[in-house]
């Protein structure tokens with residue numbers, strides 16, 4: 001009996017997963033052993049490794065979704081109450097639909113020719129390896145026959161054949177795995193770019209975050225896509241392998257002893273049914289594990305990002321408690337997962353070890369009766385194991401399959417949400433989303449959404465007509481029935497008590513919030529902006545879909561000369577040059593000497609697609625001299641030597657003070673030269689002298705601006721003031737704003753030099 005086990009071990013020495021990555025939770029035995037004597041079976045390693053590896057290196061993740069939002073986002077798997085601990089399972093039909101929806105696009109994409117060619121290559125190599133396995137099955141039989149016969153000459157000959165077979169066969173197995181993994185990487189790269197483009201399209205990332213539609217999109221893009229492509233490919237190959245094995249080895253097995261075949265079918269079907277019964281809770285537990293670990297990691301990232309604030313507050317204890325609480329949730333779920341795995345393991349281990357003796361036990365009577373030779377016993381064990389491991393895929397890989405199902409579920413949910421080209425969020429607008437934004441050209445004969453002619457009045461930059469603004473999903477009324485016209489070089493100051501809706505008005509102007517009614521009309525600054533479209537309209541629109549997408553992108557806002565400067569400027573990852581060029585000129589990473597490698601995009605779909613469409617052509621990119629000059633204009637020239645020039649990378653949000661970041665934001669503004677800028681308390685961290693200086697610069701540059709601010713010093717740079725008072729929801733129909741010219745007295749009082 002000992003001898004019978006030998007060939008299995010020999011061949012499993014090249015088993016598909018001799019060294020699986022270290023996992024934070026115990027690796028199920030089924031992944032650490034090969035039940036089959038065959039050479040590399042691709043599925044096991046690929047299924048187990050990416051899904052499990054992820055646990056060790058999860059990236060930053062988003063906060064958990066609200067229950068309602070999670071339920072809304074996922075038709076197949078509504079979010080758990082409170083988005084937390086339990087979750088209803090996804091049915092098999094939804095899972096199959098999601099698998100197809102996620103997997104199919106690549107094979108019909110612009111990369112399909114390469115993809116299909118490589119897939120054919122991988123299939124061919126897989127077939128070759130199966131052929132080689134069959135050859136080894138016969139070699140093994142003759143080898144052990146020679147051994148049993150004590151025929152030394154024959155034994156030496158068979159040994160040499162065996163070694164020769166290894167020399168020829170092994171490269172095929174290695175190449176098959178390499179080709180499969182290369183294709184998987186290519187597929188993942190395409191999927192990553194495909195998902196990222198949809199994630200950023202139509203500001204979907206903002207809607208997902210601000211409405212808490214799903215948890216951890218970053219983890220889905222990074223980890224889940226990687227696991228999905230690796231596993232899906234390996235799974236397909238395993239199925240192919242199984243079919244070919246079945247054909248190849250069934251003949252052998254049937255030829256040896258037909259009842260052995262019947263034993264095999266009964267054994268594998270029974271085993272599968274029991275595994276499914278014992279392991280059915282694993283899919284959901286895996287899903288929740290992904291989420292909980294992502295939540296924990298997100299908490300850690302938030303501590304890193306807000307280290308200074310937490311340290312100032314002395315909030316370590318709170319943070320520690322919060323993080324431990326998140327870890328505890330992950331731990332509890334993992335404990336349940338381990339119990340479910342353990343129960344399954346009791347069964348799978350027994351199942352696995354019985355295979356070692358079962359075929360020998362069935363054919364042994366024939367050997368004793370002298371009907372078959374000893375080598376045939378080995379051959380039957382080998383053939384039995386081959387077929388059984390294909391039939392028993394679910395038994396051996398239940399844990400991996402359940403982890404894969406969780407991945408399919410998470411990606412499918414994400415894909416459903418992104419829809420075609422990131423459009424699924426648009427049709428689900430609430431009925432209260434009635435604020436229309438349109439862009440008019442200064443030139444005649446521009447068609448509006450309803451087909452009528454639209455033409456700008458000269459000098460007008462912005463019109464707001466009958467605007468009533470609500471918080472998202474119709475919470476509170478913020479501004480009622482607001483009307484305004486802003487002319488070129490008009491400067492509006494928005495004031496009012498905290499929480500009255502000043503920033504929200506800017507959000508509405510930027511198209512981020514559309515809850516309410518009314519029209520916001522921008523007048524484009526030159527004839528290049530011959531686009532008119534409608535955002536947020538409840539009326540059927542004649543605009544072709546591309547028009548709407550175009551408008552919904554912040555790019556069009558910028559192309560139409562509208563710029564936004566928040567109180568805490570966003571500092572991009574990268575060099576000082578990139579800070580200054582953001583967001584008007586984006587494709588300039590190659591200028592940085594440290595980024596040379598990035599300039600050679602190995603795959604065409606990984607290069608950024610220029611969305612330039614002739615609408616609002618960008619101004620020419622500023623030279624290094626201009627960048628230096630603008631830094632001096634905003635009085636930041638001194639940072640250049642401190643950070644070794646334009647092209648060194650730093651964490652700018654940490655190394656610059658808030659006031660310096662605000663000045664940098666004004667430098668961006670002066671470079672972009674927009675027609676209209678929305679400034680949300682953008683000088684709040686600056687001293688009066690610097691504030692005066694910066695406002696004088698943008699005024700001199702001929703930029704029209706709308707500022708939100710509390711300081712009286714701001715009056716002298718604005719000729720109009722809008723006062724918003726807190727809206728009383730009960731009397732929401734009453735006008736709660738007042739627009740008037742800035743009076744001389746305020747200007748005098750606002751002067752920093754006033755006594």
Ligand SMILES: Nc1ncnc2c1ncn2[C@@H]1O[C@H](COP(=O)(O)OP(=O)(O)OP(=O)(O)O)[C@@H](O)[C@H]1O
Pocket residue numbers: 210471472475478497498499500501502503504505
């Ligand atoms: N995402 C959101 N969903 C629902 N309500 C929100 C959301 N964001 C802000 N609000 C609410 O909208 C109201 C107006 O907020 P906004 O930020 O416009 O105030 P503000 O006037 O700019 O205040 P401050 O001067 O304090 O910055 C506030 O009551 C705020 O709580």
